[in-house]
Amino acid sequence: MRLWFGKWTSIAKESANRAAIFAKFLCLLHVTNTYIFSPILVYGPSMLPTLNLTGDVVLSEYISHRLGKVGPGDVVLIQSPENPRKIITKRVVAMEGEVVSFLVDPSRSDRSRTVVVPKGHVWIQGDNIYASNDSRNFGPIPYGLIQGKVCCRVWPVDCFGSL
């Protein structure tokens, strides 16, 4: 009877240890995914040909924008100013204080407009200007809406590498 009880406690201890290790691993994974970097599935036509229509998994990191190290040419994840639950992927074209010249509606006319980006804002555009809802439609967005910077693509494997 005593032997059987002893075996039970050792099994219970071992499973508690393993559960603790698993819980620690999950915590580390969550912290990494939220605050450091994580893979994100992005899809849609607005960043063709850089990103595919049907979806790519990209690695995005969440440290650069907090340090202010986001500049023109970076592909960033931003919280949409029109729908706060939606995250969109676009390229930063200009930072605050810079002047942007853009085509208002490239598929229909050649009209272009010039805008100065106000303080604390950035101007974003999709690479596919014919099919992108970006700063040309909703104006410059506050820097605070930037959620992360995309560093490289991890899937599909044959397009692996930086963007």
Place this chain on the structure above:
Amino acid sequence: MVYGSSMMPTLNLVGDVVLSEYISHRLGKVSPGDVVLIQSPENPKKTLTKRIVAMEDETVSFSVDPSDGDRSRTVVVPKGHVWIQGDNSYASHDSRHFGPIPYGLIQGKVRCRVWPLACAGSL
């Protein structure tokens, strides 16, 4: 710890410690009348405390410069944005100056004040 003159008399000039929670705005449970913490649209490293006056698709009438005349303007808040104003409309730099802000800039909702103890309680 929040300080400044833009939310007087609700919050003190020299500083109060308030309790703010970070769940409501993710669930969309933020509404007019709430005091919220927002990331400033003019300086992303600064956090401001203001009150929400109107949500998206509502109309806002405000006096442009209360210390300098009675002129007032009416604006419709666009989709995905909110209109914020400080309680002290004479000394507050808010949506009357920089326009409606995207909902995504809201960082948290202020629930109650915990310091100084004499004024502890909900705002």
